[in-house]
Structure formats: C-alpha cells, structure tokens
Amino acid sequence: MKPYAQMTKEELLALKEQLELQFEEVKAKGLSLDMSRGKPSKAQLDLSLGMMDILSSEADLMSRDGVTDCRNYGILDGIPEARKLLADMSEVPERNILIYGNSSLNVMFDTVARAMVSGIMGSTPWGRLDKVKFLCPVPGYDRHFAITELFGIEMINIPLLSDGPDMDMVEELVSTDESVKGIWCVPKYSNPTGVSYSDKTVKRFANLKPAAKDFRIFWDNAYSIHHLYEDKRDIILEILNECIKAGNPDMVFKFISTSKVSFPGSGIAALAASEANLEDAKKYMSYQTIGHDKLNQLRHVRYFGDMHGMYNHMRKHADILRPKFEIVEEVLAKEIGGLGIGSWTKPLGGYFISFDAMEGCAKAVVAKAKEAGVVMTKAGATYPYGKDPKDSNIRIAPSFPTVEELKAATEIFVLSVKLVSIEKLLQA
Amino acid sequence: MKPYAQMTKEELLALKEQLELQFEEVKAKGLSLDMSRGKPSKAQLDLSLGMMDILSSEADLMSRDGVTDCRNYGILDGIPEARKLLADMSEVPERNILIYGNSSLNVMFDTVARAMVSGIMGSTPWGRLDKVKFLCPVPGYDRHFAITELFGIEMINIPLLSDGPDMDMVEELVSTDESVKGIWCVPKYSNPTGVSYSDKTVKRFANLKPAAKDFRIFWDNAYSIHHLYEDKRDIILEILNECIKAGNPDMVFKFISTSKVSFPGSGIAALAASEANLEDAKKYMSYQTIGHDKLNQLRHVRYFGDMHGMYNHMRKHADILRPKFEIVEEVLAKEIGGLGIGSWTKPLGGYFISFDAMEGCAKAVVAKAKEAGVVMTKAGATYPYGKDPKDSNIRIAPSFPTVEELKAATEIFVLSVKLVSIEKLLQA
Numbered sequence: 070m071k072p073y074a075q076m077t078k079e080e081l082l083a084l085k086e087q088l089e090l091q092f093e094e095v096k097a098k099g100l101s102l103d104m105s106r107g108k109p110s111k112a113q114l115d116l117s118l119g120m121m122d123i124l125s126s127e128a129d130l131m132s133r134d135g136v137t138d139c140r141n142y143g144i145l146d147g148i149p150e151a152r153k154l155l156a157d158m159s160e161v162p163e164r165n166i167l168i169y170g171n172s173s174l175n176v177m178f179d180t181v182a183r184a185m186v187s188g189i190m191g192s193t194p195w196g197r198l199d200k201v202k203f204l205c206p207v208p209g210y211d212r213h214f215a216i217t218e219l220f221g222i223e224m225i226n227i228p229l230l231s232d233g234p235d236m237d238m239v240e241e242l243v244s245t246d247e248s249v250k251g252i253w254c255v256p257k258y259s260n261p262t263g264v265s266y267s268d269k270t271v272k273r274f275a276n277l278k279p280a281a282k283d284f285r286i287f288w289d290n291a292y293s294i295h296h297l298y299e300d301k302r303d304i305i306l307e308i309l310n311e312c313i314k315a316g317n318p319d320m321v322f323k324f325i326s327t328s329k330v331s332f333p334g335s336g337i338a339a340l341a342a343s344e345a346n347l348e349d350a351k352k353y354m355s356y357q358t359i360g361h362d363k364l365n366q367l368r369h370v371r372y373f374g375d376m377h378g379m380y381n382h383m384r385k386h387a388d389i390l391r392p393k394f395e396i397v398e399e400v401l402a403k404e405i406g407g408l409g410i411g412s413w414t415k416p417l418g419g420y421f422i423s424f425d426a427m428e429g430c431a432k433a434v435v436a437k438a439k440e441a442g443v444v445m446t447k448a449g450a451t452y453p454y455g456k457d458p459k460d461s462n463i464r465i466a467p468s469f470p471t472v473e474e475l476k477a478a479t480e481i482f483v484l485s486v487k488l489v490s491i492e493k494l495l496q497a
Numbered sequence: 498m499k500p501y502a503q504m505t506k507e508e509l510l511a512l513k514e515q516l517e518l519q520f521e522e523v524k525a526k527g528l529s530l531d532m533s534r535g536k537p538s539k540a541q542l543d544l545s546l547g548m549m550d551i552l553s554s555e556a557d558l559m560s561r562d563g564v565t566d567c568r569n570y571g572i573l574d575g576i577p578e579a580r581k582l583l584a585d586m587s588e589v590p591e592r593n594i595l596i597y598g599n600s601s602l603n604v605m606f607d608t609v610a611r612a613m614v615s616g617i618m619g620s621t622p623w624g625r626l627d628k629v630k631f632l633c634p635v636p637g638y639d640r641h642f643a644i645t646e647l648f649g650i651e652m653i654n655i656p657l658l659s660d661g662p663d664m665d666m667v668e669e670l671v672s673t674d675e676s677v678k679g680i681w682c683v684p685k686y687s688n689p690t691g692v693s694y695s696d697k698t699v700k701r702f703a704n705l706k707p708a709a710k711d712f713r714i715f716w717d718n719a720y721s722i723h724h725l726y727e728d729k730r731d732i733i734l735e736i737l738n739e740c741i742k743a744g745n746p747d748m749v750f751k752f753i754s755t756s757k758v759s760f761p762g763s764g765i766a767a768l769a770a771s772e773a774n775l776e777d778a779k780k781y782m783s784y785q786t787i788g789h790d791k792l793n794q795l796r797h798v799r800y801f802g803d804m805h806g807m808y809n810h811m812r813k814h815a816d817i818l819r820p821k822f823e824i825v826e827e828v829l830a831k832e833i834g835g836l837g838i839g840s841w842t843k844p845l846g847g848y849f850i851s852f853d854a855m856e857g858c859a860k861a862v863v864a865k866a867k868e869a870g871v872v873m874t875k876a877g878a879t880y881p882y883g884k885d886p887k888d889s890n891i892r893i894a895p896s897f898p899t900v901e902e903l904k905a906a907t908e909i910f911v912l913s914v915k916l917v918s919i920e921k922l923l924q925a
Binding site: 106109114117118119121124125126128138139140141142143171172178185186196212219220332333334335353356358359360362363364 | 546556598603607
C-alpha cells in the first residue's frame with residue numbers, strides 16, 4: 070500500500086470506510102486489553118517465587134558482618150552484603166552505595182525533597198530560592214516530571230536524540246543558568262524510547278561545567294540489566310567514574326532498584342553517588358527512619374547470591390519479554406510500515422516501545438483505541454506537565470499482556486492510528 | 498539509710514569514699530551494657546520467627562480482594578486485609594486507615610514534610626510561613642523533636658503531668674497562636690515516662706479550638722497494645738472518635754506500626770485519620786511511590802490472622818519484658834528508695850522507665866555510668882534541642898539486655914546516681 074499522504078481524497082475515504090467496518094468488528098468483541106504501564110507479567114513474577122522460602126524460621130538471620138541481627142533495629146545504610154550486591158548492580162564500589170526502601174521512585178522523591186528542605190552538601194535549600202529549574206529530556210518518564218512539578222520546579226524540555234539528550238542544549242543551559250539544578254535521565258533503554266546514551270553523551274555529561282554548584286544529574290538507571298537479547302545489548306559508560314575522571318565526583322545521583330528483577334513493590338532500592346553526597350543523604354535519612362527492611366535486603370542477597378545469579382535471572386525475564394516486544398514490532402511493521410503515518414523504536418531492552426503518530430494525532434489515537442477496549446498510556450504523559458507540544462508521542466508497554474493479547478491489542482492500536490491519520494489528512 | 502540531704506558533710510564524705518571503692522570494683526570488671534534504646538531482645542524477635550515461613554513458594558499470594566497479586570505493582574493504600582488488621586489495631590474503621598512502609602517514624606516525617614511542601618487539606622504550605630511552632634510535651638521522644646527541628650519548626654516545651662500534657666497550657670497556646678500547627682503526643686505508655694493520658698485529657702484534646710485551621714495532633718500510638726501485665730493495663734479513649742464527636746474530625750493524625758510486634762524495621766506502619774485527611778495524604782503519596790511492600794503486608798496478615806492473634810502474640814512479648822522492668826524497679830527501690838536523690842516511673846507498658854535525678858545531675862550520671870561500661874540514652878535527649886532545662890531526666894530502656902545484665906547495669910547506674918548526688922550536695 071502506498072503512503073497515506075500520497076492518496077487522493079477518494080482513496081482515503083474508501084479506505085476509511087473499510088477500516089471503520091474492521092474497527093466496528095473488533096469493537097464488538099468487547100475486549101479489555103492494557104498496554105499502559107510497565108508492569109511485569111505473572112510469568113515474570115513466578116521467576117522469583119523461590120525468594121519466598123529463602124529465609125525460613127530455621128535460617129540464619131544474621132548479616133555477614135557477624136553482629137547485625139537483620140530482624141532488629143540498626144544499620145541505616147543497608148547490610149554489607151546488600152550494599153555489595155547493589156554496588157555491583159550499579160557498577161560502583163561499595164563505598165558509593167546507600168540502600169533505601171522498596172522503591173527507587175521514592176529515593177528520587179526523597180532526594181528532590183531533601184534538596185528543597187536542606188539543600189545539597191551545604192547549598193541553600195532549593196525551597197528558599199525564587200526559581201529552580203530541571204531539564205527534562207523528552208519524551209521521558211511521567212513520574213519523574215510529576216515529582217518536579219509537585220515541588221514547583223520549572224521543567225524545560227530537551228529533545229532526546231538517538232544517542233541521548235541534545236547535549237548542546239544541555240551544556241548551554243547548565244553552564245549559563247544557575248537556577249538549573251538538575252536533569253532527569255534514564256540513560257539505558259530509556260523510558261519510553263529505549264534509547265541508550267552513547268559514550269560521547271556520557272562523557273559530555275561528566276564534563277559539564279554547571280553554573281550552580283548544587284547542580285546534579287539524576288541518573289535513573291532503571292533498566293541497567295534489563296536486556297531483551299543475549300547477543301545484542303546496549304552498554305553504557307559508568308557515569309560516576311566518568312564524573313570522577315572529569316573532576317566532578319559529586320555531580321551525579323544514580324538510582325537503581327530490583328523492582329523489575331525480583332518483585333515490584335517488594336524489591337530493594339539504592340542511591341549510588343560520591344561519599345560526600347552519601348554522607349549528606351545519610352544525615353537526612355537519619356531523621357526519616359531508624360532503618361530500612363533488612364530482612365528483605367537479606368532475602369535478596371540470599372536468593373541472588375551475586376551478580377552472576379542476577380544476570381542469570383534476568384535472562385529468564387528476557388525470554389518472557391522478548392516475544393512480546395517482537396509481536397508488537399511485527400504488527401506495527403506489517404500494518405503501518407511504509408504508510409508514513411507513524412514511526413516507532415526497536416529497543417534492545419527496557420520496558421517500552423515509543424510510537425510517534427502524525428502531529429496532532431496522539432490523543433485521538435489513544436481515545437480511539439480505548440473505544441475498542443485497549444488502554445494505552447495517556448497521550449502527553451511522556452512530557453512535562455502532560456503536554457506533548459506535537460501531540461504525537463504514545464508509549465507502548467508490552468510487558469503485562471500475553472503474546473496473544475498483545476497481538477490483538479496492537480492490531481486495534483494500528484487500526485486506530487490508521488483511522489485517526491486518515492481523519493487528519495482529510496482535514497488538511 | 499537517711500535521705501542524703503539530711504546527712505552532714507562528714508557523713509557524705511565517708512559514704513562517698515565507700516561508694517567510690519565499690520565503683521572502682523565494678524569498673525574493673527570491664528562490663529559493656531546498654532540501656533540506651535528501646536530495642537527488642539533476641540528472645541522477642543524469636544517470637545515472630547514463624548513469619549519467615551508464612552509465605553512460601555506454594556502459597557497463594559493474591560490479596561483477599563481476588564484481583565491483586567501482592568507481588569506486582571498496584572494498590573497505593575495497602576491491601577484490604579492489611580488495612581483491616583491495622584485499622585483494628587488503631588481502633589478505627591477501615592476507611593480511616595492508610596498503610597505506609599516499614600516505619601511509623603517515616604510516616605511522621607513524611608506527614609510533617611508534606612505539610613511543609615503542600616500544606617494540609619488546602620492550607621498554605623508551612624514552608625512558606627514565617628513561623629511554625631509545635632508543642633512538645635516533655636520529657637518526650639527525641640526522634641519526634643529531631644524531625645521538627647530539621648524543618649526549622651520552633652518547639653515549645655509543655656510539662657507532661659501524670660495524666661497527660663498540661664492541658665491548660667495546650668489549650669491556651671493552641672487557641673491563641675495561629676503559628677502553633679501541631680503537638681507531638683505519645684498518649685499511651687509515653688516515651689519515656691510511661692504515662693497514659695486520662696479520659697479527661699483525651700477529651701480536652703478532642704475539644705481544642707485551634708486558631709490555625711491546619712493545626713493537627715500528632716498522636717503517636719507507638720505502644721497501643723504493648724502492655725506488661727495481664728491484669729493491670731492502661732486504657733485510653735480513642736482520639737479520632739472523640740474528635741468526630743467534638744466536631745473536629747480532621748484534627749488528628751494517628752500513627753501506628755508493628756515494629757515492636759513483629760520485627761523492628763521489617764514491620765508495617767500506618768496513618769489513621771479522617772477520610773479527608775487520608776485523601777490529602779494519598780495524593781502526596783502518589784508522587785512518592787507506586788506502592789509499599791504488599792508481600793510484607795500479606796505476611797503480617799497471614800501470620801497474625803486478626804487482632805486476637807496479635808493480642809496473644811503481645812502477651813508473649815509481655816512475659817519477656819515484665820521481669821526486665823521489675824528488676825530495674827527492684828534495684829532502684831532497694832538502692833535509692835527514700836534517699837531523696839531520684840524518682841522514677843513504674844509504667845504498666847511501653848519500653849521505658851523515666852528517671853529524674855537531682856537537678857543538674859543527669860549529664861554527670863550518664864557520664865559516670867559510662868565510665869563503668871553502662872550506656873544510657875544521652876542526657877537531654879528527652880527534650881527539644883537536646884536541652885533538659887533542669888538537667889535531670891534520664892531514660893532507661895530495659896528491653897534489650899538480659900535480666901542478669903539489667904541487674905548489673907542498674908546497680909552501676911544507682912552507684913553513679915549516688916556518687917553524682919553526693920558531689921552535688923557537697924558543692925551546695
């Protein structure tokens with residue numbers, strides 16, 4: 070079939086009629102399918118079931134330090150074996166890791182909140198400044214943007230290119246505007262595009278010359294070990310080490326969790342950063358809590374053992390996720406390829422496929438798909454303030470449904486894209 | 498022996514010499530004993546060991562709602578069965594409970610932080626006000642005072658009487674000063690005195706007429722079911738219900754956790770409040786996290802079953818704790834009773850005994866005890882800013898050591914009290 074833009078009005082109208090019939094047919098099936106959130110499937114959760122039994126009433130519940138009963142109060146920064154495991158996962162030395170609770174989102178929230186209340190390493194608390202700005206590579210993760218919005222931080226869109234954020238723009242803004250205090254990054258298998266930052270991009274990040282001393286890179290390495298393929302993988306440079314080499318050891322906060330390794334909501338999360346940053350974070354943490362759940366830390370270490378154990382485990386996740394990504398990509402390629410009404414990413418890992426519809430079509434596509442029972446992430450959600458200036462980007466989350474459901478859902482999705490695109494072209 | 502104050506200088510000097518010999522003897526033993534923090538003992542932790550096995554790889558990990566897989570994302574406010582259990586523990590209906598993470602201290606921290614950032618139910622964020630004040634019944638809990646100090650909230654000491662805070666003073670300050678936004682309360686087996694608030698006190702709290710609409714009572718019911726005796730128990734009126742009856746349904750935040758029921762650090766915590774307050778809290782929470790650890794919620798419900806199960810469990814804690822409180826009280830009575838150099842509380846529950854030395858002696862007593870290897874809570878810790886105006890109060894935490902260790906530690910403690918008191922009297 071030829072590109073829609075090259076069709077005559079008559080051809081479009083004829084096609085529209087035919088597609089509408091198809092749409093009414095699937096709509097009549099009364100399906101209920103969800104491609105909205107990056108939620109692991111039941112089969113993935115079953116992979117970690119052995120973790121339930123790993124601590125028994127007969128188990129030794131002492132930390133390897135020989136003095137810490139993991140059942141009792143004590144140890145603010147995490148038991149040593151959990152620090153070792155998450156340090157390895159974060160590719161940093163143990164001295165650079167601080168364990169938090171069950172959610173890296175909460176670590177990010179607390180980190181911004183801490184900067185608002187107490188400043189960073191002695192800086193003026195952001196809450197006392199007239200203006201605080203964050204750079205937001207777009208499309209990006211809605212929950213990042215929600216945190217900065219809650220705290221009244223002004224968000225500036227930065228285009229996310231194929232090798233990372235537009236670094237010319239980042240360097241310009243960071244080096245000239247003292248009110249720019251941070252940037253949200255998902256450096257690997259980015260949410261939602263799947264883009265991974267190139268070595269050059271990471272090095273440019275590490276070599277930033279911020280106008281603000283308390284500028285920090287918020288490096289959410291959510292998908293650091295979440296590959297889809299054994300033989301094709303993105304590898305990114307380790308940012309903390311690059312920052313140290315560049316003379317900027319304190320410039321980055323790395324966030325990590327096992328939410329999509331073990332159990333979402335019942336994993337463990339951590340902050341990786343320079344020792345000076347961690348001292349600062351730990352001081353604030355000492356007001357928040359006596360300590361995090363050390364039994365759950367121990368449970369993770371006993372179950373995974375070490376990074377080899379975790380890597381093996383991630384291969385099993387990949388085996389479940391891969392066919393799901395592939396079926397979505399297959400339907401998209403078959404049904405929309407060459408029509409000039411949409412483009413999409415083909416990530417090698419992570420949890421999302423990013424789809425760009427024709428300008429001004431995203432909201433209508435999501436609404437249309439919903440009519441036939443397919444829930445997509447809200448259009449606009451991938452932009453600060455929920456405002457996609459082109460109304461074009463749609464996040465596809467293929468992890469939760471089965472392959473069969475995904476096939477059905479993606480077919481409804483492409484039908485919606487076609488119908489909305491025709492509508493748009495007819496109006497033009 | 499007669500009261501020290503009635504002794505002649507010669508008698509005091511002779512006694513001092515004799516006590517110093519005793520002190521050198523125990524000091525030579527090189528003991529290391531800790532009565533500083535309210536930490537459960539190993540025997541108490543062993544009581545909950547069965548919880549380790551309660552969720553197995555074969556267990557049904559679905560919530561009783563029939564749709565929530567507790568291993569996955571979802572459910573911000575806690576699974577229904579956990580809400581039921583903690584609602585019962587808090588003596589409120591299920592609609593008035595919101596489950597948080599592993600620490601009620603963190604819930605309190607977040608609640609103050611939320612008020613600073615977002616205000617309460619539409620009020621001006623406290624962070625934007627020139628002055629925010631909290632009333633602090635003293636002696637009280639150091640970690641409460643640390644939170645308010647961190648946020649720059651001015652703390653006002655309120656004497657804690659035998660039936661609760663000085664309510665004349667509370668009523669006066671709350672009704673006339675709009676900058677008074679909260680009061681820290683441990684209403685039952687108060688930390689450190691063990692005092693429980695009388696019905697009259699609770700009713701006066703519920704009937705406060707605050708000048709500030711966003712004034713809240715921070716009701717930390719940390720020891721709600723933590724009795725020492727079967728036949729002698731403090732019972733306090735349920736504050737939320739009293740507030741509702743008084744037309745002040747939104748005036749109280751109740752905090753609760755299972756830290757000293759199951760495992761410190763691996764328990765579950767909750768906020769109990771009016772539905773309007775919980776809506777407000779939930780909205781903020783939706784920025785912080787996708788959800789708390791539902792597997793740990795399920796673990797608690799499966800293990801305790803219901804409040805009867807929890808009450809039975811608490812009897813076992815009491816059996817372990819009771820002899821510890823009794824040995825401390827026995828040594829205190831035998832060694833210091835009638836000497837006029839100290840008084841102490843005899844709580845029916847909770848985790849602490851509060852000791853009042855002669856004015857100006859607390860710091861010296863704690864330092865003296867440390868010389869002989871006994872660690873006490875830092876003198877002053879029970880007051881805002883760490884400043885006990887009379888330098889008199891010392892918190893004794895008898896839960897962690899064994900009965901034998903407590904006997905030895907308390908004997909060193911009383912020896913220290915005697916020596917410091919004589920010193921003081923000789924200086925006078």
